Amino acid sequence: AQSVAQPEDQVNVAEGNPLTVKCTYSVSGNPYLFWYVQYPNRGLQFLLKYITGDNLVKGSYGFEAEFNKSQTSFHLKKPSALVSDSALYFCAVRESNDYKLSFGAGTTVTVRA
Amino acid sequence: DGGITQSPKYLFRKEGQNVTLSCEQNLNHDAMYWYRQDPGQGLRLIYYSQIVNDFQKGDIAEGYSVSREKKESFPLTVTSAQKNPTAFYLCASSAIPTDTQYFGPGTRLTVL
Numbered sequence: 335a336q337s338v339a340q341p342e343d344q345v346n347v348a349e350g351n352p353l354t355v356k357c358t359y360s361v362s363g364n365p366y367l368f369w370y371v372q373y374p375n376r377g378l379q380f381l382l383k384y385i386t387g388d389n390l391v392k393g394s395y396g397f398e399a400e401f402n403k404s405q406t407s408f409h410l411k412k413p414s415a416l417v418s419d420s421a422l423y424f425c426a427v428r429e430s431n432d433y434k435l436s437f438g439a440g441t442t443v444t445v446r447a
Numbered sequence: 448d449g450g451i452t453q454s455p456k457y458l459f460r461k462e463g464q465n466v467t468l469s470c471e472q473n474l475n476h477d478a479m480y481w482y483r484q485d486p487g488q489g490l491r492l493i494y495y496s497q498i499v500n501d502f503q504k505g506d507i508a509e510g511y512s513v514s515r516e517k518k519e520s521f522p523l524t525v526t527s528a529q530k531n532p533t534a535f536y537l538c539a540s541s542a543i544p545t546d547t548q549y550f551g552p553g554t555r556l557t558v559l
Binding site: 343376438 | 451453478487488489490491492495497505535537539541544545547548549550551552553555
């Protein structure tokens, strides 16, 4: 079975400060990892994914994520947060040869001006 | 939200009624998915289809039905057998089943 944990329901940061959203995962085989963002009453927007290769993955809107196999983590980061980054963020995982995505419960990010 | 459209955006249903949610994609994707989102629970898979005329149950298929007669379309019917249908429903598609999934804008269903 595969699963994702997002240990923080909410993250609050000041604009201009670094933003980190935490994610840990569990899969039997090789993990494919994803981050999505959701604005109120909207669908999920794809931010980035890790398939293989470099552990540091760069994505849309200045976001990046670091894959750490030993800690089974895939934390999302942004060096300087914007008020417009305030949204709900989801981490998801699937095994490399599977279609099924498992999502975390989501982390609400609030960036204050 | 790309080339995936969902309609309607808001839907109200009386208890005992069946309702159908529309999902259309113009991305030429083979695979399509339906998810249900409830507050604090993430997304749960209802049904998925890897190819036309084929679909499989996900984790919470009870009370739902789907069809996949065309590559572009994957409608979801919420039947009266679904005990707690009030939720936000999201449709997604991917080029192939093991590729990145892209999501539509969602339909919010409320049972009155």
